[in-house]
Amino acid sequence: MTNHQDFGAALLDADHPTPPRLSDGQGRPAGKRFDVYRNNVAVSLSDALEVAFPVIRRLVGEDFFRAMAGVALRRYPPQSPLMAAFGQDMPTFLDSFPPVAHLPYLADVARVENALRRAYHAADATGMTGDDLAGLDPDLFATMPFTLAPSVTVIRSSFPVGTLWQNNQPNADPAPLTGPEDVLISRPEFDPFVDVLPAGAADVLDALDGATPLGQALEAAPEGFDFPTCLSLLVTRQVLIP
Numbered sequence: 001m002t003n004h005q006d007f008g009a010a011l012l013d014a015d016h017p018t019p020p021r022l023s024d025g026q027g028r029p030a031g032k033r034f035d036v037y038r039n040n041v042a043v044s045l046s047d048a049l050e051v052a053f054p055v056i057r058r059l060v061g062e063d064f065f066r067a068m069a070g071v072a073l074r075r076y077p078p079q080s081p082l083m084a085a086f087g088q089d090m091p092t093f094l095d096s097f098p099p100v101a102h103l104p105y106l107a108d109v110a111r112v113e114n115a116l117r118r119a120y121h122a123a124d125a126t127g128m129t130g131d132d133l134a135g136l137d138p139d140l141f142a143t144m145p146f147t148l149a150p151s152v153t154v155i156r157s158s159f160p161v162g163t164l165w166q167n168n169q170p171n172a173d174p175a176p177l178t179g180p181e182d183v184l185i186s187r188p189e190f191d192p193f194v195d196v197l198p199a200g201a202a203d204v205l206d207a208l209d210g211a212t213p214l215g216q217a218l219e220a221a222p223e224g225f226d227f228p229t230c231l232s233l234l235v236t237r238q239v240l241i242p
Contacts, residue, residue: 045073045086052087053113055168056094056106068097084121088114105159112165112194115153115185119192122151127188127238133231142215146208146240151187154202162196188238195233200225208240
């Protein structure tokens with residue numbers, strides 16, 4: 001193990017010995033000082049996970065979340081110097097963490113929260129607005145190719161993950177939890193949004209993501225697809241880039 005690897009391993013493992021040749025300002029072995037530094041790093045990373053996953057924290061409780069974060073940060077340490085990227089492995093961790101096996105929806109909630117962070121930092125883009133739509137010839141509109149705005153993520157879930165996320169926002173008016181939901185994360189201006197998609201909309205968006213003409217993409221929709229509701233959402237959130 002290289003010195004760099006040894007230092008990194010010791011930094012996140014309290015049972016790992018202090019790396020050799022570390023000393024304090026007096027030239028003495030830096031055991032206690034390194035322990036303090038190690039603890040501060042773990043606390044900072046736990047704090048970062050708490051900020052990144054507020055709904056997960058609310059669902060499992062603060063004390064449990066802090067204990068869980070301590071396991072997660074050691075199993076999936078940071079891979080980037082950008083703190084905004086830390087925690088991308090949380091869904092994978094939750095899928096395999098036995099103490100939350102009875103809460104199988106947590107991983108998809110974490111995927112939503114990760115997508116919100118990606119949306120916040122995504123490149124700016126101006127999607128089609130209602131005014132743009134009103135000025136288009138309907139026949140031309142059906143043949144136009146579109147891509148999705150850089151902020152957009154579609155999450156398919158076997159759980160009512162969008163409603164669950166919305167129910168756990170400050171001052172939320174909780175809605176009943178029903179069946180599986182597909183969720184759209186987008187950022188039309190400064191702040192990201194989480195919206196539950198109409199049934200079949202995820203198939204249409206998957207088809208559109210690749211410059212497929214709208215009329216062709218709609219062929220992926222199931223019978224009875226609510227296109228007006230879907231189009232209203234996509235235009236409101238400026239999801240479609242001509």
